[in-house]
Amino acid sequence: MNKIYMDHVATNPLHPEVLDAMMPYFKEHFGNPLSLYEPGVIAREAIEAARAATAELINAKAKEIIFTASGAEANNFALKGIAFAHQNKGKHIIVSKVEHHSVLNSARFLEKQGFAVTYLPVDKYGMVNPADVKKAIIDETILVSIIHASPEIGTIQPIAEISKIVKEKGVVFHTDSTSSVGNIPVDTESLGIDLMTFAAHQFYGPKGAAALYVRSGTRIVPLIYGGIQEGGRRAGTENVPAIVGMGKAAEITKRDLDKRIAHVIPLRDSIISNALKIDKVILTGHPEQRLPGHASFVVEYIEGEAMLMMLAVKGIYSASGSACSSKALKSSPVLISIGIPVHLAQGSVVFTLGESTTTEEIKYFNETFPQIISRLREISPYAQGWEGTEDSTCTAKK
């Protein structure tokens, strides 16, 4: 049986051209980019070429790209780096309630360091209201960080609109674009942001390579001190093959993005329209302002984990929401934030598509998914309804 990968928001396979580009830097071009002799020069030039390609993908300048090892690192760097750099101006930070844990937990860490954090609510689609951002900004606010697109519910935030408000107030603005770069066009100029996180493996690059875009002139305290790598802003010998891979993946993404988007939209729409024909299946996230290859649902009366297991048995790999919430068997804070009751949040499933997804695969999925729901509802203790469970309280914290 062929396996059908429908978890592209978790990660992606390496694009073959990316692997080809990386291989020499595992083998003959192994030099340390700081070395003055030829192998070092080759490695250094490869990093700078990758930086230029990565910058071009998001319409930035090469020197505005700081390579990191992950999106989580870049998010930590953005929040802590800006908070510490600007704390003399104030100690107030604004994030939304639907951020990735690397933003939320960095914000919580900063609270312990004496910063005040406002966690903005979202509407039923997971959308931040720009007016709420405006209201939340006070004289002491130094940073606003709002996720660009939710990996869990696919909603794309009105970042340009929020950014305009934040910049008018003279506050630094960061967006976590890990789920959006590679899936939709992202332009730092039209978004008007100061900092942006993105990761290579979200666009067919390798794991272990990500970046923080930092607009020229933005002061930031390094997370890692040491050598002069990344302009002294992120020390440590560079992961040259991974960075080269990120550059190549960025170049391919710039070339293929429109094609990728056009490929996944009809497949996604087919999943959504078929799933919504099933009784008591709810689309989570915004119906239009959502990632092109992203379909997410709450299925009543059954557990997401059970659906995932049965889908996997049928050869379909998918997810139930955020990996962290899934592992901890906790209700997803994102689903709770959009008003999904705890007992329904357990029935969350997320299907994300990529350039390898085929029409045949989606046809098979559309046949299989309703069968699995029917089978699980037959054995569900709640098949007749939720009596006695509606008062469940959420254990998920802000």
Add this chain to the structure above:
Amino acid sequence: MRTIEAHTVQNGELNFLDKPLEADATTDIIYMMCPMHLLTIEDQVKEIEKGQVLSILTDYDGALEDIPEWCEKTGNEFLGIYEDDDHYKFFIRKLKES
């Protein structure tokens, strides 16, 4: 910033300014540590013309020794330091092509 006194006493050539000078180019390396101040000066001095003034903003105390020394070694003119709220502004006049 407390080490200013010590440096001032040790190094009589440090010239603390009452107000910042006009600069033709400014580079902000606040929060960057050694040796970024020296590498940045090298890069930035290449970008300006002979006779022009470069301003370097840094909060790195080691720059108090290193930047005047760098000027002496490279034959550029160290004009002085202005002490701002939480950082220093160094002023250098480019005298030689690097």
